[in-house]
Amino acid sequence: MSTRGTDSSPATGPLHAVRLGPRSATVVALASLAGLAMFLWPLLLTPDPASFGTRSDAPFVFMAVLPVLVLVVLAEISEGGMDAKALAMLGVLSAVNAALRPLGTGVAGIEVVFFVLVLAGRVYGPGFGFVLGCTSLFASGMLTAGVGPWLPFQMLCAAWIGLGAGLLPRRVTGRREIAMLAAYGVVVAYVFGMLMNLYFWPFVAGVDTTAGSLAYVPGAPVWDNLERFVVYTLVTSTAGWDTGRAVTNAVAIVVLGPALLATFRRAARRASFGARPTFGRSVRRRDPATSGYVTLPD
Amino acid sequence: MSTAAPARVTGGTAGGARRDRWRTAYLPRALHPAAWWVWALGLATAASRTTNPLLLGLVIAVATLVVVARRGDAPWAMAFRLYVWVAVLVVVLRVAxxxxxxxxxxxxxxxxxxxxxxxxxxxxxxxxxxxxxxxxLGGFYDGLRLATMIICVGAANALANPKRLLKAVPGALYEVGTAVVVALSLFPQLAESVLRVRRARRLRGGGGSGIRALRGVVVPVLEDALDRSLELAAAMDSRGYGRTEQVAPGSRVLAGVCTVGGLVGVCVGVYGLLDGTSPAVLGAPMLVLGVGLAAAGFGLSGRRVRRTHYRPDRWQVPEVVTAGAGVVVGLGVWLALSLDPAAVNPSLSPPVWPEVGLPALAAVLVGVVPAVATPRTPLTAEEVGA
Structure with missing residues (x-):
């Protein structure tokens, strides 16, 4: 929150373009918990013994509930108003992400959305990362006809990626920071692929009680289903799509990361998020970072 | 719309005014996007209830018919076939x-x-x-259910103007909605920015390729975009963005309590739904309660935003008919299948020809009403000329 020129480490100081107060943080945590359960339901479901064998309507209920959940969280984060600069920055970076997304499709696994998301989440903080994940995928869905039942799930996943990037340890700097972000990019690529697969697995492979198939067996022990799912995800995506995504993320972060981090930080300093004009007794001090005067509260 | 003006002038008596309003509502215009979404989600709800291929096929036919009858020639309207391809892919994958x-x-x-x-x-x-x-057959039936839902969502995408939908976002999402609007309107400028940077590089004789060239393009483009965002923010600030309504502190606290309480309810509801051994009250009813509470909090927190609308989309008779048709399809199919459980999931062993009762068929057919009971969507050329 500091705009003080005396701040010795403006590059690494905590910066929150979108503040997550205690109330917003609670809401994000609760919604993430419910959202995660909606991704992991095939592993968690224990069907009622009385109605065993009947189809579960749970996934269809979740399809209806998750969009509402995402909207409620977004409303809560922006509750109390959002800085115009943060909002404009969100819009611009969402446009960049939406433009990057179609670059990859067609070439197996080249997915370039996440690296900007990771870098922006790192610089602008967890709240901004969360919202950017949502708006990026939503804007890209609108531009490339990708609005479907899968969109809220993708949005929530991307939001977690941005949030996590903002929560990474702040003290790491320089080359180690880039290494950390690249490693995070790799992990995130696989986790995103796994979660999206897990959500779609029962729809593609089916719900079945026959042994020896890749289908999801409701009520089977968690490990059995997990083993089947791991085979499914290894066969269908890990080798191709997910690895491609991980490699693109890591390479993009290593090659472009330092330059983009510097660009983002420069913009953040110029925007001086969270600085509120105050009236009354104050001190004027020259701020070397913004090369202008900043009015500091007394 | 300028076409609405003469109708307003001629309305003399009360009956005449009503007739004119009726006629105005049916002049070629884009329907309120929310009406199309309610309609499409009604169809999708109906489809999620069953794996009966006859019913699902009918839902697909109804959605396609309305799309063909009422879509314009905008890019999003042309995307319908993409959704159809995704739906086909889902079925093929499932069977494969x-x-x-x-x-x-x-x-x-x-x-x-x-x-x-x-x-x-x-x-x-x-x-x-x-x-x-x-x-x-089992694979085909299951795949068809998701495919039908995808086609329903695709129909909503083809019919509803996304920009107008963003204009109608509720107050609580004002900021995030504005960010998406900014993204969509800045999107074309990025391409122009890339071209400009590359031209500048060539003029300086710095062509080349490889990583250095990539960095040389990406960084200036991003700088350009971020600079533009700061200019935009300054412009928004000077035009009074962020003006908020005075809301009593109690109302804010109430909104927070509703949202947090609602989400706790959703968590419990999801748990109850997944754990079949827990009491039934903890499942769907709790989920509905939680979502309802969270929605109330959502509505309350939107009260602080006061906006004026330029040429707002009004909710007129055709909108009511369209949204109503969707609600009737969703509820009707739900009820009809509750009374006729044999039609919900046709038997696979032995595989028999699926059967549907007349009430369920009739309920789905209500979905076709918007194909005739709505105004024609004007083509882009007409809108520009209007």
């Missing part, structure tokens, strides 16, 4: 999975493929093996 990885045994064998056992560490999988009618 059944053939390759087996499952759903029983019933007459259609094709006896050799079985390929895989090593023990891959969960005791076997590839191929006899393909039974039941396996294929």
């Amino acid at each position: 999975f059944r053939v390759v990885f087996g499952g759903g045994a029983g019933g007459p064998v259609l094709l006896d493929l050799p079985t390929v056992p895989l090593p023990e560490w891959v969960a005791g999988l076997t590839l191929f093996g006899p393909v039974t009618a039941q396996a294929l």
